Amino acid sequence: VITSVRARQILDGRGEPAVEVALHTNKAVHRASAAAADAPEGAAASSTRDAEKRKLLARAVADAVRVINDKVSEALVGMDPQQQAQIDQAIIDLDKAHHKAEIGMKAMLAVSIAACKAGAAEKEVPLYKHIADLVGKSTSTLPVPAITVINGGTHGGNRLPIQEIMILPVGAKSFEEAMQVGSETYHHLKDIILEKYGSDSCNIGDDGGFTPNISSISEGLDLVIAAIDRAGYNGRIKLAIDVAATDFCIGKKYDLEFKFAEKSRQDFKTADDMIEIYSQLCSGMTCAWIDIFSVHILILFMMLIFPFLYTLEYPLVSIEQPFDKDDWEHSKKFTTLELCQVVGDDLLMSDPERIMRAVNEYTCNALVLKANQVGTVTEAIEVVKQAKDAHWGVMVSHRSGDTDDSFIADLAVGAAAGQIKAGAPCRGECLTKYNQLLRIEEELGSDGVYVGENWRTSAGT
Numbered sequence: 480v481i482t483s484v485r486a487r488q489i490l491d492g493r494g495e496p497a498v499e500v501a502l503h504t505n506k507a508v509h510r511a512s513a514a515a516a517d518a519p520e521g522a523a524a525s526s527t528r529d530a531e532k533r534k535l536l537a538r539a540v541a542d543a544v545r546v547i548n549d550k551v552s553e554a555l556v557g558m559d560p561q562q563q564a565q566i567d568q569a570i571i572d573l574d575k576a577h578h579k580a581e582i583g584m585k586a587m588l589a590v591s592i593a594a595c596k597a598g599a600a601e602k603e604v605p606l607y608k609h610i611a612d613l614v615g616k617s618t619s620t621l622p623v624p625a626i627t628v629i630n631g632g633t634h635g636g637n638r639l640p641i642q643e644i645m646i647l648p649v650g651a652k653s654f655e656e657a658m659q660v661g662s663e664t665y666h667h668l669k670d671i672i673l674e675k676y677g678s679d680s681c682n683i684g685d686d687g688g689f690t691p692n693i694s695s696i697s698e699g700l701d702l703v704i705a706a707i708d709r710a711g712y713n714g715r716i717k718l719a720i721d722v723a724a725t726d727f728c729i730g731k732k733y734d735l736e737f738k739f740a741e742k743s744r745q746d747f748k749t750a751d752d753m754i755e756i757y758s759q760l761c762s763g764m765t766c767a768w769i770d771i772f773s774v775h776i777l778i779l780f781m782m783l784i785f786p787f788l789y790t791l792e793y794p795l796v797s798i799e800q801p802f803d804k805d806d807w808e809h810s811k812k813f814t815t816l817e818l819c820q821v822v823g824d825d826l827l828m829s830d831p832e833r834i835m836r837a838v839n840e841y842t843c844n845a846l847v848l849k850a851n852q853v854g855t856v857t858e859a860i861e862v863v864k865q866a867k868d869a870h871w872g873v874m875v876s877h878r879s880g881d882t883d884d885s886f887i888a889d890l891a892v893g894a895a896a897g898q899i900k901a902g903a904p905c906r907g908e909c910l911t912k913y914n915q916l917l918r919i920e921e922e923l924g925s926d927g928v929y930v931g932e933n934w935r936t937s938a939g940t
């Protein structure tokens with residue numbers, strides 16, 4: 480049984496305060512922490528930050544720590560940690576404030592995850608197995624990692640407007656091989672960026688992706704294609720982008736120069752212009768790149784004579800948050816073109832009501848699950864079920880500047896998510912998730928199945 484719950488303030492991957500919880504049972508102590516990254520404006524999730532604004536640039540979480548140590552601990556003492564639903568309900572019942580404002584989503588999630596870890600230990604099963612039991616399924620599928628290789632947007636100090644370019648090693652045979660493919664490609668990309676833009680362009684952004692000073696999506700995709708080619712993985716890797724378009728939507732237009740020191744004032748795009756850009760990227764625009772170091776001279780010659788025969792297409796299969804968070808109309812217009820997986824981030828805010836609307840209106844066809852926008856493990860599982868019932872893709876996600884908690888790795892396996900997004904093969908808070916998946920795959924042995932090419936549909940199985 481639970482004997483006490485103690486919380487403390489720790490620092491996350493951006494050096495910002497986050498809540499860590501130590502849940503004591505009569506047998507052991509189980510620790511969990513939840514990412515502090517805030518929810519988009521208008522989200523159901525409330526902030527965990529202190530009312531007292533003087534400390535830690537108004538980011539401290541001492542109020543949430545106090546509530547856990549006093550109220551939450553008292554309510555949970557004596558409960559069986561295997562009863563996740565009851566525990567989560569007890570936490571929710573304590574918070575009478577609108578949008579879970581009193582305890583705050585992230586603090587709530589840390590308690591809920593600590594209880595989940597304790598429940599698995601009490602049952603003497605691995606965490607992913609306990610989660611699969613909570614979901615009501617037996618599962619042993621390893622997700623495809625969406626590995627960040629280039630950062631931009633508000634996550635990088637370059638001029639690239641979009642937040643992330645990711646690689647999906649769908650052609651690997653195992654999760655271990657997927658990480659090998661991802662890591663090799665990442666390091667080749669570093670060399671290519673170094674050769675082209677110099678060493679100061681090899682700095683990394685908030686998710687561990689490189690931040691070369693490029694300014695367009697296709698420039699970024701060309702670099703990644705070159706890295707894939709140099710690594711020898713042509714045809715085995717798909718590409719994904721997270722546009723995070725809410726960050727550069729001004730009024731109803733998209734400012735692709737939002738990070739330029741001097742703006743041409745010519746690059747404001749309408750939502751329809753953005754649809755055109757995405758459509759071209761997904762369906763066959765010639766890519767500008769030719770890697771003269773690796774293309775055979777004969778092929779190069781043929782390309783010069785018959786260029787139309789050798790147009791290269793980006794294997795872009797997934798676009799996250801292509802429009803502003805409240806632009807349901809254009810999200811629908813783009814999704815119904817069925818050009819790729821369209822992932823709802825700010826559009827959904829992992830909020831069941833927004834997901835229901837998106838399912839009904841078909842404004843996207845995949846969920847990025849950010850558990851700290853939901854509040855508890857039970858609610859996160861419900862949201863995954865909601866997405867699966869709609870035959871959507873499910874991408875379990877970290878938060879930028881996450882903590883070193885690896886819970887989402889077990890969640891992705893336990894909930895058979897099919898996809899996990901945890902940043903680059905770099906930065907401790909990203910690797911803690913990927914490394915946990917390597918351990919899980921090893922433990923599952925021949926029972927473990929890497930979803931590979933079934934990365935979109937495995938969520939429905």
Ligand code: PGA
Binds near residue numbers: 721723824876879900
């Ligand atoms: P965020 O970014 O945690 O800053 O919202 C991560 C993502 O959008 O996937």
